Amino acid sequence: MAVAGNGWAGMGWDWSDAGEIRRRLERGADPESWNGSRPLHRAAVFGSPEAVAELACRVADVDALEDGVTALWEAVLSRKAANARALAAAGADPWRPLLGGWSPGRLSLAGPTPDLFPVPDGVSLSATERAAAQEAHRLTAALGEFYDEGMGLACVAGIDAGEAVRRLEATPVVDDGLLQMLDELLEEPYAYDMDDSLQIVGVTSVPGGCVVTQPWGYAPQMPGVLARLSAGTVCYGLYVNPKSGNQGSIARHxxxxxxxxxxxxxPEEDDTAEQVLASYLYHLEPVAYACAFAGLRLADRRAVTGPPDAWVELPRGDYWNL
Incomplete structure (x- = not known):
């Protein structure tokens, strides 16, 4: 008799209860399939070491692939060290090359637990990879944790705030009405209709370039803004969309x-080795990823969260069509 929902009906985000998983398996739950995914991959990210071990001993192949990666890869990517160790103990291969030629084990050398697995002779990070890992640790620590939902920003390489203002043909916010709007927006980001508040952005010089930011909207990532800012250089635009998550854009020249x-x-299956490493180093850190892409070396988060070097008003116009 088929078990409804492959035996996993009602399972949500939490896969940490090893006893519940064991009971379901004993009642006929399929250890290989859950809602179009693999239970072991799910537990590697959202489960406990005990739950991972319970599933790992039931599957036909502990290194089975989903979207090109193993459950062990998912545990390493998600910084679930105990789950990764449980998978390795169950026979998962830390040194199997996967995305961009990276194996879970070599990727872990760039993360917070470089001693996660015994390292074979000849396996190491290059000097460039070590430097990228060190900078990622420094940058994410410098930015720290902050509320970023609804925020837009553009990270621009090689120009300062003054040049960004010139390229955007923006003007300092000095009008009393705009100053009042700005004060209210900073206190209550959704106090105004977005169409009325999109014209105001902050600009700040940082080592390596500058940041254009808007704590309440997506203006810095509009194509017309990015195109103007990226003349002769590169910039990365980000909007932390409250409805659909992080949205990024790249503009060059x-x-x-x-x-x-x-x-x-x-990381995605067709990513280069460099892209895979960046996705790992800045996993769940979209602002740091955007800054790093443009080579910005922020010492703190003021350029992102404020106060900026200057608040300026963009000229009225169509920023969606280049």
Whole structure:
């Protein structure tokens, strides 16, 4: 008799209860399938070491792939060290090359637990990879934790705040009405209709370039803004959409090269080795990812959260069509 929902009906985000997982398995739950996914991959990210071990001994292949990666890869990517160790103990291979030529084990050398697995002779990070890992640790620590929902920003390489203002043909916020609006927006980001507040952005010089920010909206990531800012250089735009998550864009030399990107998300199957490493180092850190992409070396989060070097008003116009 088929078990409804492969035996996992009602399972949500929490896969930490090893006893519940064991009971379901004993009642006929399929250890290989859950809602189009693999239970072991799910437990590797959202479960406990005990739950991982319970599933790992039931599957046909502890290194089975889902979207090109193993459950062990998912545990390493998610910084679930105990789950990764449980998978390795169950026979998962830390040194199997997967995305971009990276194995879970070599990837872990760039993260917070480089001693996660015994390292075979000849396996190490390159000097460039070590430097990238060190900078990622420094940058994420410098930014720290902060509320970023609804925020937009553009990280621009090689120009300062003054040059950004010139390129945008923006003017300092001095009008009493705009100053009052700004004060109210900073206190209550949704006090005004977004169409009325999109014209105001903050600009700040940082080591390596500058940051254009808007705590309440997506203006810095509009194509027309990115195109103007990226003349002769590169910039990464980010909007932390409260409805659909992080949205990234890349502009280079006035041309939008990439849009609908997912900074802070996991690596994808066709990513290069460099992209895989960046996705791992800045997993769930979209703002740090955007800054790092443009080579910005922020010492703190003031350029992102404020107060900026200057608040300026963008000229009225169509910023969606280049």
């Amino acid at each position: 006035g041309i939008i090269e990439g849009s609908d990107l997912h900074p802070g998300g996991g």
